[in-house]
Amino acid sequence: MSVGNPYVPKVMRIESVVIESPDVKTFVIETGGNFTFRPGQFVIVGVPGYGEAPFAIASSFKERNFFEITVRAIGDVTKALHRLGVGDVVLVRGPYGKGYPLDELERKNLVIIAGGTGLIGVSSLLWYVFEERSKFGDVYLLYGARTPRDIIRKRDIRIWGSKNIRIYLSVDRTDGLPWDGHVGFVTDFIDTLELPIENTCYVICGPPIMMKVSYKKLLGKGIKPNAIYVSLERHMKCGIGKCGRCLLSNGLYVCKDGPVFRCDKLPEREIE
């Protein structure tokens, strides 16, 4: 009966929960074995009685039996998710979106700039780079969080680093915790590092101000908007271009045309 009805979610179970930081958890969700997605796509996950919300898939495209979402407890649905544990049921729709234009990114250097939970938006791309490392030139991950405590998906970062992905971490403040990375903003790296410019794509995902500043700084270095990609977060109710909530001020939908956009295809006001 529900075949072909895009509003009908699949019933899936939580396989495990990982505590990432004081307010962020990763949920590993069992798919039953035939789950496929493209890097950059997202799922809409619901808790019965609380609603649904879109989440970037943070795990590798190679995994068929499970996928991971990393969730900050910030709204009704995410707080309800945080109360769930192993074996509990979630309602899943998707995957949705176009994801990363891999054909445009491959055979180039890649500089990925992520802020806070924005790391989740680029995780599936980093997994792709990790699996297909020879398809890319120099790859950088510049990642900043509020404090050392707020660095999420630490084990992934370590794994990615093992495949010659140059990783630079920053925190806004150390809160007295041991820290040997940069203290300041992740965008500082754009000024201080010798980042590649020729034949290079830049990918930005993070809080609005961080995206805006990163974009401006990259333009200031002479990088063209058509070499810069952003992964956008907008409100969504359907994921399939009907509810109108994620419609951008140029007529593109974040859900079906994005969530990743090349900046020459976006008005600057939407790069946030």
Place this chain on the structure above:
Amino acid sequence: MSIRWFRYLGESISTDLFNILKSLGYEVIAPTKMGNNYVLRAVSSPDEIVTDFVRTTNTPKHFLYPNEVTLIRWFRSNGDVKVEAPLEVKKQAFMFIKPCDANAIRVLDTILLDEPPDPIYSSLRGNSLVIVHDCLRSDELCFCESVNARVPYVYDLWIVPTNGDVYIGVGSSKGQDIINKLKVEPITYQPKIRELGTNRIPKEMLRKLGELYESPKWREISEKCLLCGGCTSVCPSCTCFEVIDDVGTDLRSGSRVRIWTSCVLRSFTLVAGGRIIRKSRDERFKFRYYHKFVFSISRYGFYFCTGCGRCSAQCPVGMNVIEVIKDVCR
């Protein structure tokens, strides 16, 4: 698009059509007069149907894409959750809607049947029949001729009464099936579609609108707007929706319900953590204009506004689409 035309030879087109529609099992939804208003509703006799009016308060959207529709129901039992999707099947014939409102159905089709199609709309629309009656009366709020919505692009039959004759255009095979039951003769000429004098927004202004998104005039013009959402609630082509989860009194079952919402509301672009994408009045005010007049053209090649004038008629502070666009472009 070549339309096949017929001349009606019977006594009363409304009686004949009503009887055919009823014999085919349709619920006939038609414009009627209720007090001082004209309202689309299910009729039980052709005598209830009116044709000489400006606009109905409700629109085909209320029947094809109703407010408050259940998307799914869920039931919890023994740690498991079952999900089901109710799908209502209804045969609805819209008899004698105006060309502008038929064109609003075209907008609904474009948004809701785009891949992947909305199953609820798809079912209601697939079982529907659209019979357009040509427009007999317009007022100063109408501007269908400015947005290329004077003639219908989506219909099964198009009734055009002229000089005592009634002509019928056929727009689909379903329409042809009905024509086959009517007393008609085919004609080789096209009846004259009269001009309504509603070309109230110069076309070059609408073309210019795209470049004026950041114009400071929007701020000035939107000052008066209450951001109440009345305009979008009466709009025959607005489809934006909100979804709410309802929990049953047993706390073990519930439903997920779709309700209409509006892009002028503050909550419309609220994202995680309380951030609002379009914070200011003017950003929210102008967004509807851009969706109707600019994004629609760039993505689909036609306007998502059909010039019906309902939003202007509805507005509690008297904002008028025609004047707003002229003011911005001036």
